[in-house]
Amino acid sequence: MALIPPPGAPVHRSARTDDSIDWDLRDPELVEAAHGILTTTVEKAIAWTQTSAIWPATFGLACCSIEMMHTLSPRLDMGRFGAEYFRGSPRQADLMIVAGRLTQKMAPVVRHIYDQMLEPKWVISMGACASTGGVFNNYATIQGCDKVIPVDVYVPGCPPRPESLMEGIDILRTKIGGNGQTPSSELIAERTRVREEWLVARAAADEAAAAAKDGQPS
């Protein structure tokens, strides 16, 4: 039958993928670990480049794409942030703005295109339909694109004003953390703590692996 969860079913959210190229992506503990902690100058420089030239992939699905086009227009120039270059190929893009209704038929396509994007990548869910299904609560519309892909910023509205999308991009740039925009101090403290724990755990794991290797030839 149709892909309709019964009432009361736990709502499934797609798992996050790692969004920083500096981490060891093979390490599973890093899934929720600190995103974009900028402790070194190199990291800050990398984050600055990422925020200054964030190239979106063309993913306007429905009416919200019109407002997305308006953010590109001269009045609210998205090109100020280097984002006027919408890439046709997802392999050359690092931001996916899901603008519009996501249908059951389109869901595997969205996932496929998201998987084709290279790390680091971010997703903005633009509009009510992309965030929660909007006014369309039926058999054909997926109730939120975060069931299929992990989302970084949700921009509500039907459609959101171009200014709202611009604020969403601003929030995303803050989240990436470059260009002089620092994350809030609480976030920094929390992420630093998580990172310390991760470093300690990895050091312990490396030691254990080394000890096991030394122990084997004997």
Add this chain to the structure above:
Amino acid sequence: MPGAVVEEHTHAGELTVEVRTDRILEAVRALKDGATQFSRLSGVTCADFPDEPSRFRLAYHLHSLQSGRRVRLRIWAGGLDPEVDSVTSVWPGAEWQEREVYDQFGVRFRGNPDLCRILNPLDWDGHPLRRDYPIGGEAVEFTDAV
């Protein structure tokens, strides 16, 4: 075309002619090529009346480009496996219209060259616009809150 017309009525300036289901192809050809010259098929649509013995009521909207007149032909297709003749031999553009009716209601069209789903995914089960198909979606919290 004797005996094909079941009834006709005019409402709000629109003429609706109900035709016998097995004579629809003949009626459509007569309207297209005859003196009335209804050369354009505006659309093929369907409605589900589950209380009626013939459940699905299809409508063919014809439009004459010369005079600008419009007429609606109505047929009933019922039963567990409704099937009607396809008008793609008269208008090839009706193919996708009939595919949509098949996808959403389950009415099959004899003679349609490619009768498969057009809106829903190809492996979808069921016909969504029927009255007994659930609306779907998720249960929404706080809808009854004032």
